[in-house]
Amino acid sequence: xxxxxxxxxxxxxxxxxxxxxxxxxxxxxxxxxxxxxxxxxxxxxxxxxxxxxxxxxxxxxxxxxxxxxxxxxxxxxxxxxxxxxxxxxxxxxxxxxxxxxxxxxxxxxxxxxxxxxxxxxxxxxxxxxxxxxxxxxxxxxxxxxxxxxxxxxxxxxxxxxxxxxxxxxxxxxxxxxxxxxxxxxxxxxxxxxxxxxxxxxxxxxxxxxxxxxxxxxxxxxxxxxxxxxxxxxxxxxxxxxxxxxxxxxxxxxxxxxxxxxxxxxxxxxxxxxxxxxxxxxxxxxxxxxxxxxxxxxxxxxxxxxxxxxxxxxxxxxxxxxxxxxxxxxxxxxxxxxxxxxxxxxxxxxxxxxxxxxxxxxxxxxxxxxxxxxxxxxxxxxxxxxxxxxxxxxxxxxxxxxxxxxxxxxxxxxxx
Amino acid sequence: xxxxxxxxxxxxxxxxxxxxxxxxxxxxxxxxxxxxxxxxxxxxxxxxxxxxxxxxxxxxxxxxxxxxxxxxxxxxxxxxxxxxxxxxxxxxxxxxxxxxxxxxxxxxxxxxxxxxxxxxxxxxxxxxxxxxxxxxxxxxxxxxxxxxxxxxxxxxxxxxxxxxxxxxxxxxxxxxxxxxxxxxxxxxxxxxxxxxxxxxxxxxxxxxxxxxxxxxxxxxxxxxxxxxxxxxxxxxxxxxxxxxxxxxxxxxxxxxxxxxxxxxxxxxxxxxxxxxxxxxxxxxxxxxxxxx
Numbered sequence: 001x002x003x004x005x006x007x008x009x010x011x012x013x014x015x016x017x018x019x020x021x022x023x024x025x026x027x028x029x030x031x032x033x034x035x036x037x038x039x040x041x042x043x044x045x046x047x048x049x050x051x052x053x054x055x056x057x058x059x060x061x062x063x064x065x066x067x068x069x070x071x072x073x074x075x076x077x078x079x080x081x082x083x084x085x086x087x088x089x090x091x092x093x094x095x096x097x098x099x100x101x102x103x104x105x106x107x108x109x110x111x112x113x114x115x116x117x118x119x120x121x122x123x124x125x126x127x128x129x130x131x132x133x134x135x136x137x138x139x140x141x142x143x144x145x146x147x148x149x150x151x152x153x154x155x156x157x158x159x160x161x162x163x164x165x166x167x168x169x170x171x172x173x174x175x176x177x178x179x180x181x182x183x184x185x186x187x188x189x190x191x192x193x194x195x196x197x198x199x200x201x202x203x204x205x206x207x208x209x210x211x212x213x214x215x216x217x218x219x220x221x222x223x224x225x226x227x228x229x230x231x232x233x234x235x236x237x238x239x240x241x242x243x244x245x246x247x248x249x250x251x252x253x254x255x256x257x258x259x260x261x262x263x264x265x266x267x268x269x270x271x272x273x274x275x276x277x278x279x280x281x282x283x284x285x286x287x288x289x290x291x292x293x294x295x296x297x298x299x300x301x302x303x304x305x306x307x308x309x310x311x312x313x314x315x316x317x318x319x320x321x322x323x324x325x326x327x328x329x330x331x332x333x334x335x336x337x338x339x340x341x342x343x344x345x346x347x348x349x350x351x352x353x354x355x356x357x358x359x360x361x362x363x364x365x366x367x368x369x370x371x372x373x374x375x376x377x378x379x380x381x382x383x384x385x386x387x388x389x390x391x392x393x394x395x396x397x398x399x400x401x402x403x404x405x406x407x408x409x410x411x412x413x414x415x
Numbered sequence: 416x417x418x419x420x421x422x423x424x425x426x427x428x429x430x431x432x433x434x435x436x437x438x439x440x441x442x443x444x445x446x447x448x449x450x451x452x453x454x455x456x457x458x459x460x461x462x463x464x465x466x467x468x469x470x471x472x473x474x475x476x477x478x479x480x481x482x483x484x485x486x487x488x489x490x491x492x493x494x495x496x497x498x499x500x501x502x503x504x505x506x507x508x509x510x511x512x513x514x515x516x517x518x519x520x521x522x523x524x525x526x527x528x529x530x531x532x533x534x535x536x537x538x539x540x541x542x543x544x545x546x547x548x549x550x551x552x553x554x555x556x557x558x559x560x561x562x563x564x565x566x567x568x569x570x571x572x573x574x575x576x577x578x579x580x581x582x583x584x585x586x587x588x589x590x591x592x593x594x595x596x597x598x599x600x601x602x603x604x605x606x607x608x609x610x611x612x613x614x615x616x617x618x619x620x621x622x623x624x625x626x627x628x629x630x631x632x633x634x635x636x637x638x639x640x641x642x643x644x645x646x647x648x649x650x651x652x653x654x655x656x657x658x659x660x661x662x663x664x665x666x667x668x669x670x671x672x673x674x675x676x677x678x679x680x681x682x683x684x685x686x687x688x689x690x691x692x693x694x695x696x697x698x699x700x701x702x703x704x705x706x707x
Contacts, residue, residue: 044527046637077491094572159495181684214641216632217434219427219562220673224555224680227420240538240633247540248631251559272632273540313537 015101021025032236034077034127035070035339037062037326040090040118042107046214046240048109049135049269050318055080056311057319058107060303061326070251074340079103083114090114091121098127104339105130107322112136112183121257122147128341130325133318136183138192138367141403141411149367151328152321152404155184158263158373159191159236159286161399165375166261166285167199169394174206178221178245179236181210188236188263195401196234204283206230216250231259238264238336246271250279260284266291266379266389268314276380278386284378288389289317290357291374299356321371324355328362365405366412372398421555423670424673426553430562432669433569434631437624439646440576440661441617447656448593448613451504451515455522456646457639459618461494463625464634465530468539481544489622496618508610523639531636539634548604551658565627573662580658589613593656651691654704663703 005359039058043051055078062076062319067185070076079101083090090109097103098121106122107130109115115134122129131148133137135155139148177187177192189208197203209221222245225233233254237245240262254260262272262281266288274280277361287376293313295301329344331353336343350364361370374397378391403411442456466488468483475481499522507515537691542548547564550557580586591599592609600606632638636651645668668687675683700706 022622034443044636045640049529052536208680209676210683214637216428216628216641217431218631219430219559220424223420223423223558223673227417227423227677240635241542243538243633244631247543248559251548251557251561252541253427253550253557259695270471273538275540277541278540285458383636392595 002394007296017414021114034075035105035376036095036097036101036103037076037078038101038106038108039080039322040083040097040106040114041080042085042110043080046086047085047110048081049313052317053106053107053307053311053313053319054132054322055306058307058326058346060310061323064408065327065330071333072337074339076326076330078377084201085111085114087113087117089110091117094121098125099243103127104341106131107325110318115139116143119143119145119148125300126341128345130185130329132321132325136187137403137411138248140366141408141415144152144366144408144412146367147341148346149325149362149369151369151371152318153289153373154368155187156191156403157204157371157399157401158289159188160195160401161286161375162234162261162263162287163192163196164199164260164399164401165395166232166234167196168396169285170232170259171200172259172324173200173203174229174231175203175210175227175234176210176230176232177205177208177226177234177236177303178211178225180238181212182239185210187238192234211237211241211245213241214273216244218245222246222249222252222254225249225254226257232261233258234261234263235265236263238267238270242270246274247279247280255281255283262286266374266376266387268292268316271378272314272386272388273305276387281378282380282413283385285375286378286389287373289371289373289374290315291376291392293383293388294374294392297356297358299354303356313401320356324357325371328353362403363402366403366408368402368408370400370402372400374398379400402415419556420677422554423556425670426558426566426675427543427564428529428670428673429566429666430669431672432667433566433664434624434628435535435642435645435649436569437572437627437666438621438642440572440658441620441624443650443653443656443658443661444576444613444620446650447658448589449504449508449610451510452519453617454519454643455499455526456617457643458523458526458618459492459496459621460625460642461530461636461639462495462526462542462631463488464541464638465625466491466622466628467629468541468634469534470542479544480495481541483563485549485623485626488626489619492625493619496615497611497699498619500614504614505607505610515639527636527639536636539589541629543630555665561630561633568627569665571627572623573658574627576625576658585612646705648687648691652687652694653702657701657703657705660701660703664701 041051058078066075081093105128110133112134115131131146131150133152137154137156140150163344177189179188217399262284265286291306304315332344332347336347348362351362352359375395378387379389379390438460445451445453467484470484471480524560545560547561550559649664653660672684675686
C-alpha cells in the first residue's frame with residue numbers, strides 16, 4: 001500500500017510538471033519580468049559626473065514610467081556600467097549587457113569613440129542603441145544605421161548655429177579657433193570653417209590652437225593667442241579645460257581685447273562653478289543646450305525640480321537627453337504595441353515626441369532627434385550666483401541647424 | 416615674430432615648468448632616497464588640491480584664507496603621507512618593485528574614491544588669491560602676477576631643497592642613505608626615520624603643488640593621472656632621483672611645450688615625449704642622473 005501511494009504521488013508530480021511546461025503560457029512568467037535598459041557611461045575619473053547624472057536621469061524616468069504602469073504592462077529596470085571613456089571597455093560592457101543580461105536597449109555614452117564602437121556592435125547584434133551625449137556627426141551620417149538613434153544635439157548644429165550667431169552679431173573677419181585636440185575639436189574646426197565664411201565672406205583663419213584634454217596650465221596657449229591678435233576667438237573647449245582656460249585667460253585681458261565665442265560655455269557643466277566676481281567669459285556668445293531656468297516646458301520644469309531634489313546639482317543637458325530617450329522608448333513601444341525591436345524602430349522613425357524641450361521629431365532618414373539649442377551672451381542675473389547665458393532675445397532662438405537628410409545620406413553612401 | 420611674443424612664450428614655459436616641478440621633485444626625492452617608484456604621488460597632489468578647495472571654502476570669511484590654506488593643506492597631505500609610510504610603505508621597502516607598484520596603485524584608488532565620496536564629482540574652483548589676482552605689464556603685454564609668483568616659488572623651493580641637501584646634517588644623512596644604506600645604518604643613523612622624513616617631505620611638496628596650482632585650474636577627479644605622466648617625463652629627462660635634474664627637466668619640459676605650441680601646435684604634445692625617448696636612448700640615466 002505504501003509503495004502504491006509513492007507511485008501515485010510520483011505520477012501526480014510528473015503530470016503537474018508536464019502540465020506546467022506544456023500548458024502554462026510562456027509569456028505569463030516572462031511578462032512579469034522587467035524590461036532591462038543597459039546604461040553605459042563614464043562613471044569614474046574626471047568625467048564621472050556625466051555618468052552619475054545619466055544614472056540619476058534614468059532613475060527619474062524609470063520611476064515615472066513604472067508609477068504610471070510601466071511599458072505594455074511591464075516594469076522598466078536598468079543596469080549601469082562604466083565605460084571609462086575607453087571604446088574597448090564600452091564594447092565589452094555592451095556585449096555583456098546584451099548577451100548575458102539580455103537588455104532590450106543600450107543607452108548612454110559621452111565619448112564619440114565609445115559610441116562609434118558600440119554603434120557598430122548594436123548594428124551587428126540588432127539591438128537598439130540610444131545615444132544621449134556623443135556629438136560626432138559621423139554617428140548619424142557616415143556610420144548611421146537602423147539601430148542607432150541620437151537624442152542630443154550634434155556638433156553640426158552646435159557649431160553651425162554658433163558660427164551663424166557670431167556672424168550676425170559681430171561679423172568679425174580675423175578668427176582664431178581654440179579646440180580640444182581630439183575628434184570633437186576636429187569636427188568643430190571643420191564645421192566652423194565650412195559655415196562661418198558663408199555668413200562672413202572674406203573671413204580668414206588667423207590661427208589654430210589645439211589643446212590636449214586635461215591640460216592644467218593654459219598659459220603657453222594663451223600667450224600664443226594674444227600674439228595672434230584676432231578679432232574673434234572661437235573656442236570649443238568644455239568642462240574642466242574651459243574652466244581653466246577661462247580663469248587663466250582673463251588676467252591677460254583676453255575677453256576685453258577680443259570677441260569670444262564659447263561653444264560650451266552656456267552649458268551648466270562648464271562654467272557654473274565660476275561665481276560672480278571671479279574671472280569668467282563675461283560678454284562671450286555661448287551655446288546653451290538646456291537653459292533650465294527658462295522653464296522651456298512644464299515637463300522641463302518638473303525634470304529640473306526632480307533632478308535637483310535627487311542629486312543636489314543643477315540639471316544638465318545630457319541627463320535631460322537621457323531622460324527624454326527613455327520616455328521616448330516607452331512611447332514608441334506603446335505606439336508599436338509590441339516590444340519587438342523592429343516594430344519599435346518603425347515607431348521611432350519619424351515620430352514626434354512630446355518632450356521636456358517641446359514636441360520634437362526623431363528624423364527617419366538619419367535617426368537624429370531635432371533637438372534645439374539656445375544662444376545667448378554670457379553674463380550675470382540676480383537669479384543666479386554663477387555666470388550663465390543671458391539676452392536670448394538678441395538671437396534667433398532656438399537654433400536647429402542639422403545637416404539635411406540629403407547631406408547625411410550622401411555622406412553615408414560614401415562610406 | 417616679435418621679441419615681446421617670444422618673451423611671453425618663455426615666461427609661460429617657465430610657469431608651466433615650475434608648476435610641474437613642485438610635484439615632480441617629490442617623486443624624484445622618494446625614488447632617489449627610498450627607491451620606491453611612488454605611482455600614488457599624483458594622488459597626494461590631487462588631495463592637496465581638494466584640501467585647498469575645502470579649506471578655502473570653510474575659511475572664506477577669514478582674510479587671506481588662501482594663504483592659511485597654503486600652510487594647512489600641505490601639512491594635511493604630509494600627515495596622510497606619514498600614516499601611509501608608517502602603516503604601509505615601510506613594510507614594502509625590502510620587497511621587489513612589483514609589490515610597491517601594486518600597493519601604490521591601491522593607494523591611487525583609495526585616494527580617488529575618498530575624494531569622490533567627500534567632495535563629489537563636480538568641478539571645484541579656488542579663486543586667485545589677493546594680491547596676486549592682477550596682471551603686470553611686461554613689454555606692453557599683460558602677464559598674470561600669479562604665474563610670476565609660481566615661477567619664483569618654484570625656484571625658491573629648488574634653492575631651499577638644494578641648500579637642505581648640501582649644507583645641513585639632515586641633508587648629508589639623506590645623501591649618505593641614498594649612496595649606502597647599510598654603511599650609514601652601521602654608523603648609528605636611524606635609516607627608517609630618514610626614509611619616513613623623505614617620504615613625508617615629498618608628500619608635503621606634492622600637497623603644496625596641489626594648493627599652488629589650484630587657483631589656475633579646475634579641481635576634479637582624474638587630475639592625479641595627467642600630472643603623473645608629466646612628472647615622469649621630467650624625471651626621465653632630468654634623471655630619476657636627482658633634485659637638480661628635476662629642476663632642469665622641468666624647465667626644459669616647460670620651454671619645449673611652450674615653443675612647441677608656438678611653432679607646431681598639432682605636434683606640441685609629442686615634442687616632450689620625443690625628447691624623453693632621445694634622452695632614454697642616449698643617456699638612460701637622465702641629464703643629471705648617475706648610471707647605476
